[in-house]
Amino acid sequence: MAKVSVSSEIGALKRVIVHRPDEGIARISPKRAEELLFDDIVYLPQMQEEHDVFTEVLAHFLGAGNVLEIEQLLYEALEADEGDKLEMIAKIIDYEELPQSYGDLLIPLDNRALTETLVTGYLAEKDLILFDPIPNFIFTRDIAVTVNGHVIITKAAKEARFRENFLTRFIFWAHPIFRELGKAGRIINLNNVEHFPPSPKREMVSIEGGDVMIINQDYLLIGCSERTTAHAIRSLRDVLFEKGVVKHVVQVNIPTDRSYMHIDTIFTQINHHHVVAFKPIVLDGLGSYVEVFAQSGATRQYPSIKEFFLSEISPNMTFILSGEGESPYQDREQWTDGCNLVAIKPGVALTYDRNPYTEKAFRKAGYQIIHAHTLLQAFKDGSLKPEEVENTIITLPSNELSRARGGSHCMTCPIERG
Numbered sequence: 266m267a268k269v270s271v272s273s274e275i276g277a278l279k280r281v282i283v284h285r286p287d288e289g290i291a292r293i294s295p296k297r298a299e300e301l302l303f304d305d306i307v308y309l310p311q312m313q314e315e316h317d318v319f320t321e322v323l324a325h326f327l328g329a330g331n332v333l334e335i336e337q338l339l340y341e342a343l344e345a346d347e348g349d350k351l352e353m354i355a356k357i358i359d360y361e362e363l364p365q366s367y368g369d370l371l372i373p374l375d376n377r378a379l380t381e382t383l384v385t386g387y388l389a390e391k392d393l394i395l396f397d398p399i400p401n402f403i404f405t406r407d408i409a410v411t412v413n414g415h416v417i418i419t420k421a422a423k424e425a426r427f428r429e430n431f432l433t434r435f436i437f438w439a440h441p442i443f444r445e446l447g448k449a450g451r452i453i454n455l456n457n458v459e460h461f462p463p464s465p466k467r468e469m470v471s472i473e474g475g476d477v478m479i480i481n482q483d484y485l486l487i488g489c490s491e492r493t494t495a496h497a498i499r500s501l502r503d504v505l506f507e508k509g510v511v512k513h514v515v516q517v518n519i520p521t522d523r524s525y526m527h528i529d530t531i532f533t534q535i536n537h538h539h540v541v542a543f544k545p546i547v548l549d550g551l552g553s554y555v556e557v558f559a560q561s562g563a564t565r566q567y568p569s570i571k572e573f574f575l576s577e578i579s580p581n582m583t584f585i586l587s588g589e590g591e592s593p594y595q596d597r598e599q600w601t602d603g604c605n606l607v608a609i610k611p612g613v614a615l616t617y618d619r620n621p622y623t624e625k626a627f628r629k630a631g632y633q634i635i636h637a638h639t640l641l642q643a644f645k646d647g648s649l650k651p652e653e654v655e656n657t658i659i660t661l662p663s664n665e666l667s668r669a670r671g672g673s674h675c676m677t678c679p680i681e682r683g
């Protein structure tokens with residue numbers, strides 16, 4: 266059974282799920298881009314090259330075997346049990362409203378071809394597009410979240426992401442390394458309508474992983490946003506308290522706006538006392554407030570995310586401001602994911618190489634900035650070892666990746682941290 270254990274945003278990253286941009290992305294037409302949640306069409310080979318740099322950096326720190334590709338996990342899940350696989354094919358035909366006869370196309374495929382078809386939507390053998398691509402599968406953050414020893418399988422708000430949920434549920438259900446987790450009651454599946462029904466007033470359940478952050482063992486933050494409903498947060502909170510998974514669930518209300526679709530677009534923690542943040546919302550509280558629910562039943566409110574962190578997490582928390590807190594730079598750099606960093610260990614985090622004012626802010630806070638290409642070269646020629654890297658922001662090539670509107674935090678689904 267896979268060890269799943271994440272109790273912070275910054276503890277040494279040990280195992281992570283990622284997804285390399287797949288061929289489906291190269292079939293998005295300009296007219297469909299917006300509906301598929303991309304802000305432009307992208308050039309796939311370049312995007313893959315950029316993503317490869319990202320995973321290569323991760324592999325140096327974590328070991329290549331600990332950077333799990335979700336497509337490979339899907340393939341292994343399909344290999345594990347023929348019965349599960351047939352059941353899944355029947356369900357997806359239903360789910361995607363395909364004619365039953367398509368089963369005859371999918372069932373005989375070998376598992377590699379089937380995996381590819383399920384992910385890209387394209388059945389190469391027959392030159393047939395069966396379903397839409399799921400281009401946002403690269404943002405593995407959003408599909409599942411490990412909270413202490415439990416995994417929450419999230420439920421997307423946007424239809425363009427529904428098949429990601431479907432495949433994730435299958436992987437956590439059928440893959441040998443995750444199977445036992447379910448049996449041990451350690452998987453919380455928000456797609457299960459018996460446990461997570463709509464509210465009596467028909468508020469829907471949706472939570473995307475970019476809205477979920479485990480700050481420490483006791484505090485789980487959940488954004489109430491364009492993608493995550495208050496009803497879903499309450500439902501999940503009740504289950505987490507009942508199972509004793511965390512002691513506090515913190516509802517972080519933010520404006521419902523595409524630029525801030527999840528809380529991780531406006532702040533991420535990168536060190537014990539450092540959060541990178543978009544000032545207007547996180548510090549000034551624009552359109553935002555915070556509600557803390559304690560397992561004991563107590564509740565507390567804060568007028569801003571900053572106030573919450575200072576009062577309940579650490580009085581020493583310092584906020585590094587994207588775009589140095591000045592418009593128009595802060596708005597530009599928030600848009601290109603200047604606040605969306607993933608920490609590999611405390612004080613070492615990955616970001617895009619296109620946010621110069623935010624880089625200045627990092628330098629002033631005592632970090633050095635190094636480009637991923639330079640870092641990888643130093644690893645290769647032996648002049649630097651991953652364990653020697655401290656207080657460093659690693660910048661990644663990002664011309665194509667950033668058009669998908671997600672950063673390095675979105676592209677990682679950590680399942681184990683130290």
Ligand SMILES: NC(=[NH2+])NCCC[C@H](N)C(=O)O
Pocket residue numbers: 301302303401404406407474475476526527529530669670671672674675
């Ligand atoms: N955790 C995140 N911020 N994910 C970003 C997801 C971006 C993706 N294009 C979407 O709109 O769904």
